[in-house]
Each structure stands twice: as structure tokens, then as C-alpha cells.
Amino acid sequence: MPFPTIDSHIHLYPESELSSLAWHTPSHPLTGRHSVAEFQTATSSPPELDGFILIEADRKNDDSKDWTAPLQEIAWARRLLAGAPGADEGFTLADSKQCLAVVPWAPVPLGAEKLSEYLAKAEEAAGSPEVWARVKGFRYLLQDKPSGTALGDGFIEGLKLLGKRGYVFDLGVDQHRRGRAQLEEAVDLIDRAHDGVDEEEKVVFILNHLCKPDLTVISQTDPSFIAWRTTMFTLSKCRRTYMKLSGCFSELPDGLKARPAADIFSAILPWLAVVLAAFGPSRIMFASDWPVCSVGVGDDAWQKWHKVVEMVCDLAGLSEEDQRMLWSGTAKAAYNLNEFVAVF
Template sequence: MSAPIVPILDSHIHLYPASELSSLAWNTPGHPLWAQHSLDEYRRATASSSDILSGFIFVETDRRNDSSSSSSSSSDTNDSYTGPLEEVSFLARIASNRPRPGEGHGHSGASSLGDKDLCLGIIPWAPVHRGPQVLAQYLDTVRDTCRRDGDEQTWAKVKGFRYLLQDKPDGTMLKQEFVDGLRLLGDKRLVFDVGVDLHRRGMRQLEEVVELVERVHEGVAARESKTTFILNHLCKPDLTLFDTSDPSFAAWRQAIFTLSKADNVYMKLSGAFSEMAPDFARTASPDDIFLALSPWLAVVVAAFGPARIMFGSDWPVCTTQELGTEPHNAWDKWRLVVERLCVMSSFSEDETKDVFWGTARRAYRV
């Protein structure tokens, strides 16, 4: 039995042109991703599903900026945010079909969606840690950048923001400035993408996310006014484990069920290849990967259900586990793993459509 053919909204991809490689905080010459990864490359990776790919959500790529350091002054101005604002400008050009030479986008598409139309949502970086006053000023600058380098519709594609937490000191997200910044996003109906790392940082980060959601939602009566949290990459559990009696698995499971009880919290089925043993992720079949991940996937399905989980490829990060001799590239392989999940969970066609398309549309309001 195979999953029904449904449209795909890829809820988590990263894009950057070759001209801006040096602005990526994590990327250096010699890194597997030290090359342009723009729409031309993404289209090649998704060619097998081009007829059902309905769009993508872009998520910020951790550009260098002075203010991301925990020691930076709260008086930082937008001059500190050159890298993230360059990224907004790049996405504005994609979303408005205004490519610069060599940036790898601008496809107009006679019979398929053009690059502009594939870009359904943009999640830039934002200085949430600076509190609502600085954050509000920054949002104005992002809006102005979208209008300057895109068109009037580009700002409407900005659906939320991310401040990557996985490498920040413990306690960062629980400071009152951070909580109040997230409340501001909720007031403006903008989502917050949550990037934490249980695998490398330990359970403390996930415990803080539970407390963060409680504090941001506290006292907000109307569900539609509560900030929407979208959890990235299963919260990065250690997927090299094959023993579900391990204490870290039990702690992760408890936190996932706790988070699922809160309003406006969603989970992305994404990022798993980076948390698995590299040789296994590269060489195993989609069915074998599904079997290895089934304890974690079963928890996510039981906690959130198909209406609050969404497919995300984490392209191009997922490609670091590719081998040229594979029958499937990394994007295809992960799509098949999620299809297998839908079949084994006995999801209906409508529920499968939620996982691949509907949940992301609702969560990001696209």
C-alpha cells in the first residue's frame, strides 16, 4: 500500500547565493555546503516531485550578525544586522522575481510554478532577545527592505521569524525581554520557529522551551492571539540511539507530549538525517530509515496528530548525507520516509494531505 499522491508544501528549506557564502556564520571553505544553494539547485533536487510541489517556506540560514552574541549591547542598531537584512533582500528578490545575475533564481515557468510563486513564506532572523522595542524597530526595517527590494506583496510573505536557540547560553529564551518579544510576534500574528538541540545541548533546552511556551501564552485568553510556535527538526533528539529505555528518549517523549498540550504549537518532520549516524543515513533505504525512526515518529504522531505535524526537507542541510550512487537523493529519501509514516499510521488521504500541505498552510497562514 502506498501513500496517496498529494500536493507538497516543503515547510523548511534554506537558500543562499554564492555571492553571500561568507555571511553564513556556520559555513567555511571546504564545508560540504560551501556552494550556491538557490532555487536552481532546489528545483533539481525536487525534480521528481515537480508536478506536486506547491511551494516552500524559507527559514533563515544563521547569517553573521554582531547582535547574536550574548555579550552584545541591547543598544545595538540595525547596523549590526547587515547579514540578516542582506538575506531578507535576497528573499525579496526571489519573491518578486527580480534576480541579480548569478543568484540562481528567476525561473518564470510556462507550465509549472515560477520561483516567485513557489516562495509561499519567508521566516527571517530577528533579534527577539532584545525585547519588544528593538524588535518592533527591526520588523519595520524588514518591511521596508521587502518593499524596497521586492514589491508590495513581498512583506505579506513574511510569516514569522526565527532566532536560533540551539547555540545560545542556557536561560536565553527565559529572559523577560525574550518572552515579551515573542508576545509582540503573537500580537502581529507572526509565528516563531523554534530551533533547539537536545542531541548536543541536553534536556535543559527542551525544558526551557516548555517553560517558554507557558510564559508567552500565560494570561492570553484568545487562542488566535497566542503566539504560534513551530518546533523544528523534532527538537533534534539523538537519533543514533536504538534503545528506547534510554533516559534521554523518555525525557524527550515527556517534553513532546507536554508541548503538544499547548495551543498553537506545531512540529516539523524535518532534520532527522543530521541526528542519525552518518553512514546509516547515507546508505539505508527509506524503509530502513523509517523503521529506525519509528519510536520517535510514533511519539510525534500520538502527541500532535496529522493536523499539527508537517513535512519539511531541511534542504540543503539534508544533502550532507548524500551519496552519488544512491537510488534516491536526500530530498526524495526523506519524502519517502514521511510517506511511509503516513501509510503505517493509517492516515486518510485528507490526513496525509495535512502532513504534506495543509498543516503548514494553516500554521504559517499561507
């Protein structure tokens, strides 16, 4: 029997706000509306899907100087949680129950004072205590930022502030395109953010997409694989780190993306095995990275990735309890999700 599932990493945006996305161009494969209606089509709305966590979609911010678009994204999440869409925004009142949590962008590099100012504006954009309560953490993508960005004093101050206020931080780095240095920076970042902080106030890190390893290599003796594997075990030593089992399709060779789930599973098994061994099912959570996962894969990408993760569970012989953690329990624990209560 399928286990109830939380998709812990999806991106949604209305067509009317495409111009606010930093990566958008008219020819981009993810142009157009990507809302709850499209997500439901992609997942075939399985009854076991309990809900999703909405992750910021990289809105324009002018190197953290302009907060207009990120705050606009929070207003979009507010409409979603309220079940009050604008014209042609792709969701209904009933759909609001699917959004279990929101992880917006935040200007973490600016330091504690400016971050506090932003959080106040973000809370105002959320519009009500009930909606603001669904904001469980923040993200500032590091995958495309200059080396050393995460190690500045302001960034560390910002992370310590998030931890003190009980928020998690979604950490997105990219070994495939940026190399070993980004992995080393992630390790150093976590050490510095936790240094001198009481245990209960240490920020929780949720690592995105296996840290984007290079899945085009064919040998486990390749230096990039060895560096990534070593970093996974190093990161897992910190008990306040979690890993999202997601993002692999984007790192695959183009010829493999269209292959059946079983072929993809076989090709990336060494990486999946490392993550499972390092973090264990109690600190791994299912995530799809929809709609990014569909690029080059097709409309069945979500279902295909779900099958790959099922194969992970089967091959590892995970117990029923461990599988429940991987499919939903870990997300609930990491994001401190309470039973969803409609906010309006």
C-alpha cells in the same frame, strides 16, 4: 497518488552572500550556491510540489547587535519573490511562485522596543507591501545559545509582540547536543510567552526538526529518549504548537545515513510514532531542511526523506484527509497561507 506537497523548511542563499552566513567556511559541505535551481534538482521538480517556505539560514548578527546580514537576507527574498535575480542567483521569474512564505531572523532577545525597530527596517528591506505580506513569522535559533537565553524578559516580550502582530515563531532547539535542559527551556518558554495573553494574540510556535532528538540511541528505555518523549507530549498539550517532520538525517549515526529509506524508517520509527501520537496529522507538517538534509546523505536526500514520510503515512493508516494535512494543509494553517498570487 502523491499528495500536493509544501516543503515547509528550506534554506536558500546565493554564492555571492556566503560570507554573511555565520556557519560558513570554504571547506563547509554546503558551500556554493544553494538556490531554487539546486532545490529543483534535489526534488526532481515533482509536479505535486506546490511550493516551499523559506527559512532564515543563520546569517551573522554579532549577538543581535548587527542587523546588516539578516536584512540582506530579506533583500535576497525580495528578489526571489519578485522573480528578479541578480547575476548567477539561480532562479527565474517563474520560480517566484514556488516561494509561498518567508521566515527571516529577528533579534527577539532584545525585547519589544528593539524588535519593533527591527521589524520596521525589515519591512523597508522587503520593499513593498506585497513582499512583506509573504513574511509570516520569524526565527531566532536557540540551539547554540547559552542556557536561559529564551527565558529572559526581553525574549518573552519579543515573543508576545510577535503574537500580537500575528506572526509565528519558528523554535529551533537541540536535545541531541544540548541535552534535556533545552527541552525544558522550550516548555517554560511557551508557558511564559502565553501567560496573561488573550488567546487570539498568543504567538504560534512551530517546532523545528522534532527538537533534534538523539537518534543514535538504540533503546526506548534510554533516559534521553524518555525525556524527549515526555517533552513531546507536554509541548503538544498547547494547541498553538505545531511540529515539522524534518531534520532527522542530521541526527542519525553516519553509517545509517547512506542506507535505503526503509532502513532509516525502521530505525527512527519510535520517534516518528511519538510525534504522530502527540501532535496528530493536523499539527504535523512535512519539511525537508534542505540542503542541510543532504550532508552525509547525498543528492537523493530530499527524495529519501519524502519516502520515509510516505512510510509514516502508510504504517499509521492515515486517511486521505489526514495525509493532505500532513503534506500541505498543516503548513497552510500554521503559517496562514493564502492562495499564492504573484506579487509582481
